[in-house]
Amino acid sequence: MANGRLRRFLVLPSAAMALVLTACGTSGGSTGGGLGSGDLLVGVLAPFSGADANLGPAYYAACLAAAPAINNNGGVGGRHVTCQKFDTRGEPADAAPAANQMVASNSNLMAVVGCTSDEASAVAPIVDKAHIPMFCMTGQSEFNKTKLPYFHRLVPADIFDAYAMVGWVIYGPSHPAWNKVALVFGDDIGSQAFVQPATNALQHLGKTVKNFPIHLGASSFRTEVQSMLAFQPDVILTEALGSAGTYLGEVKELNSGQTIPFIGTSATIDPAWFKDVTSTISVNDVVQFYRGVDLGYTFSGTAYDEFKANLQVAASTFADAPKYGQRGSTLHLYDGIIMTALAMVATNSKDPTVYNPKIKEIANGTSGSTDVHTYKEGLDALHAGKSIRYIGAAGQNNFDQYNNSQSGYILVKYDAQGGEVKVASLTPEQTKKLSDAGGL
Amino acid sequence: MSLLVAAFGFGLVSMSVIALAAVGFTMQFGITNMINLAYGEVMITSAYLAYYVNQAGVSIWIAMLGGAAFGAVFSFLINRFVYAPFQRKGTALLGMVIVSLAVSLMISNAMLPIVGYFSAAYRERFSRLLHFGSLALTVNQIAIIVLAIGVMLAVHALLRYTRLGKAMRATAANPTLARNCGIPTQRVIDVVWLITGALCGLAGVVAALDSDSFTIANGAGFLITALAAAVLGGAGQPYGAMIGAVVIGLITELSAAVWAPDYKQVVAFGILVAVMLLRPQGLLAKRGALAAAG
Numbered sequence: 001m002a003n004g005r006l007r008r009f010l011v012l013p014s015a016a017m018a019l020v021l022t023a024c025g026t027s028g029g030s031t032g033g034g035l036g037s038g039d040l041l042v043g044v045l046a047p048f049s050g051a052d053a054n055l056g057p058a059y060y061a062a063c064l065a066a067a068p069a070i071n072n073n074g075g076v077g078g079r080h081v082t083c084q085k086f087d088t089r090g091e092p093a094d095a096a097p098a099a100n101q102m103v104a105s106n107s108n109l110m111a112v113v114g115c116t117s118d119e120a121s122a123v124a125p126i127v128d129k130a131h132i133p134m135f136c137m138t139g140q141s142e143f144n145k146t147k148l149p150y151f152h153r154l155v156p157a158d159i160f161d162a163y164a165m166v167g168w169v170i171y172g173p174s175h176p177a178w179n180k181v182a183l184v185f186g187d188d189i190g191s192q193a194f195v196q197p198a199t200n201a202l203q204h205l206g207k208t209v210k211n212f213p214i215h216l217g218a219s220s221f222r223t224e225v226q227s228m229l230a231f232q233p234d235v236i237l238t239e240a241l242g243s244a245g246t247y248l249g250e251v252k253e254l255n256s257g258q259t260i261p262f263i264g265t266s267a268t269i270d271p272a273w274f275k276d277v278t279s280t281i282s283v284n285d286v287v288q289f290y291r292g293v294d295l296g297y298t299f300s301g302t303a304y305d306e307f308k309a310n311l312q313v314a315a316s317t318f319a320d321a322p323k324y325g326q327r328g329s330t331l332h333l334y335d336g337i338i339m340t341a342l343a344m345v346a347t348n349s350k351d352p353t354v355y356n357p358k359i360k361e362i363a364n365g366t367s368g369s370t371d372v373h374t375y376k377e378g379l380d381a382l383h384a385g386k387s388i389r390y391i392g393a394a395g396q397n398n399f400d401q402y403n404n405s406q407s408g409y410i411l412v413k414y415d416a417q418g419g420e421v422k423v424a425s426l427t428p429e430q431t432k433k434l435s436d437a438g439g440l
Numbered sequence: 441m442s443l444l445v446a447a448f449g450f451g452l453v454s455m456s457v458i459a460l461a462a463v464g465f466t467m468q469f470g471i472t473n474m475i476n477l478a479y480g481e482v483m484i485t486s487a488y489l490a491y492y493v494n495q496a497g498v499s500i501w502i503a504m505l506g507g508a509a510f511g512a513v514f515s516f517l518i519n520r521f522v523y524a525p526f527q528r529k530g531t532a533l534l535g536m537v538i539v540s541l542a543v544s545l546m547i548s549n550a551m552l553p554i555v556g557y558f559s560a561a562y563r564e565r566f567s568r569l570l571h572f573g574s575l576a577l578t579v580n581q582i583a584i585i586v587l588a589i590g591v592m593l594a595v596h597a598l599l600r601y602t603r604l605g606k607a608m609r610a611t612a613a614n615p616t617l618a619r620n621c622g623i624p625t626q627r628v629i630d631v632v633w634l635i636t637g638a639l640c641g642l643a644g645v646v647a648a649l650d651s652d653s654f655t656i657a658n659g660a661g662f663l664i665t666a667l668a669a670a671v672l673g674g675a676g677q678p679y680g681a682m683i684g685a686v687v688i689g690l691i692t693e694l695s696a697a698v699w700a701p702d703y704k705q706v707v708a709f710g711i712l713v714a715v716m717l718l719r720p721q722g723l724l725a726k727r728g729a730l731a732a733a734g
Contacts, residue, residue: 053657219647220651256569
């Protein structure tokens with residue numbers, strides 16, 4: 001009896017494992033040409049619940065906007081693109097099973113988007129092993145020289161965000177000299193990645209700087225705030241996703257109703273972050289005291305206009321989608337999906353091992369390639385036998401050998417509606433000075 | 441020194457919030473033998489109900505009563521339709537913990553599409569800052585401290601001086617004997633879920649008000665501190681939970697002031713572990729659930 005039960009315990013997981021392995025083996029495992037048939041799937045692998053639940057929707061919106069851009073133009077060789085959420089809860093322990101389940105049960109996966117710093121380390125190897133191109137929204141330095149060929153990063157590493165924030169302190173226009181700088185980031189490893197480069201750069205450039213880590217998600221930070229206020233900073237550098245509203249509200253409360261100027265990372269250009277902070281320190285204070293950094297988006301042009309129109313279409317599935325019109329990650333992931341679809345058409349293959357290298361080629365362009373800005377333009381050019389370079393809603397991409405794409409930073413503010421307002425650009429010379437001062 | 445005094449003041453606020461949550465949690469366990477891991481989610485759901493009432497123009501101090509009433513009814517219904525059937529089938533304590541964990545996940549995931557992932561804040565989140573030397577507290581914070589003291593006194597009066605309180609203590613000590621003595625234990629348990637649910641709802645609104653802005657994800661954090669205070673004081677002991685709240689509330693803030701803020705949770709939970717090692721039954725000796733302090 002005991003042996004029978006033991007056998008059942010062993011047989012059932014083994015059978016399940018065999019099914020999973022079979023599915024893994026078949027997902028994208030075909031090596032034949034042709035685009036196949038049936039719907040294609042983009043997996044949005046990101047936190048949709050938990051402390052970072054605000055991140056997933058921005059990426060889902062990107063996919064929902066990209067789908068009609070492709071589907072309304074005949075799809076990928078007639079195959080329609082669909083989007084599905086895979087909730088990582090922002091925890092590696094939940095993310096790894098979600099990623100495994102995603103690749104095991106969907107043989108029609110064409111790309112994966114999302115994979116934030118919360119879970120990228122856990123899920124990127126899984127997705128890579130399944131040979132699915134992924135576009136990850138992580139700034140972790142471990143991916144600066146990644147050896148995962150299916151990994152793509154359209155945003156810079158956190159270290160460059162840190163330098164750009166220091167750029168606001170040093171070169172930003174229309175503010176008094178900021179000599180004492182407080183760094184307020186989460187005490188987790190990912191958030192603290194901003195601290196060392198910012199500290200190095202600020203100190204080398206003659207500023208006094210002090211780190212005030214906070215435990216993200218705590219219900220109050222009063223003692224931390226009091227300690228920070230005792231330092232009497234001129235400006236605060238922060239991100240504090242999910243806790244910024246509480247922290248900055250308590251700063252204002254304990255600083256006799258006065259908000260201290262604060263500079264946010266590119267991740268703070270986000271409707272959820274804007275809502276969180278304005279709900280505690282008021283819209284006026286955010287407009288007056290917030291400074292941010294972002295990649296140099298123009299929020300204009302053919303590609304952006306189509307992206308914006310498709311975000312409106314996406315509202316029928318996800319009502320908040322139009323709010324992500326100026327969210328950098330939404331723009332980038334939209335472009336990532338379009339580039340993947342174009343790569344499939346260009347190679348006439350549903351096999352990721354074939355079309356994955358083409359993504360980089362389409363992003364960077366090759367000698368004599370034609371610039372295209374939409375999926376339709378890309379299709380037309382490909383059908384005309386041309387090679388293409390896709391310059392999308394977020395602008396140009398420049399993948400390096402590690403599939404990291406990087407572009408210049410701009411200094412921004414918010415308007416009262418939560419829209420981004422460009423204040424200045426960091427020149428290449430300024431950026432070089434900052435990274436030299438940072439020394440990392 | 442001034443930071444230490446300020447941290448002491450903040451500790452008073454934290455301990456008040458924790459006490460409101462922890463007393464309800466521990467009473468639930470003491471009388472119904474249920475470690476309700478959905479407690480934090482009921483707290484945050486009640487906070488959201490008060491938020492919608494508050495957004496309709498009602499003062500948060502009145503909306504708070506709505507949150508408490510909602511917490512009472514919601515907790516009662518969860519027990520009636522989920523926990524009680526399992527308990528009647530004789531599900532073991534560990535099984536009930538898993539059931540409550542499932543309920544917790546169901547509530548948070550069901551709430552997410554309703555309330556969204558954007559944070560919310562009450563209209564009265566800001567109030568005047570009053571200084572007492574180095575100690576600085578807002579009017580809201582002082583009101584929270586006064587409210588917590590009032591509720592603790594009310595719980596004390598309920599348990600010590602009312603027939604219901606005596607019936608609750610008898611049910612907690614030995615339900616079979618209590619039933620044989622003519623105490624309607626099932627009705628007592630129903631009332632306990634209503635009372636502790638009201639405390640849970642009230643604590644949720646107070647915690648949300650205290651943290652300026654909140655999201656549905658905050659429920660888990662609320663549960664952890666309530667659970668820690670309840671365990672530290674002695675599971676099932678309301679007076680122990682009060683002491684646990686004082687210890688955790690004050691130590692987290694004071695350790696942040698004298699040491700590094702990023703270690704304040706480490707210090708608080710380190711003390712919890714140390715107490716559990718030396719005194720597994722918690723700070724108050726287990727003389728029977730809901731026994732008097734001592």
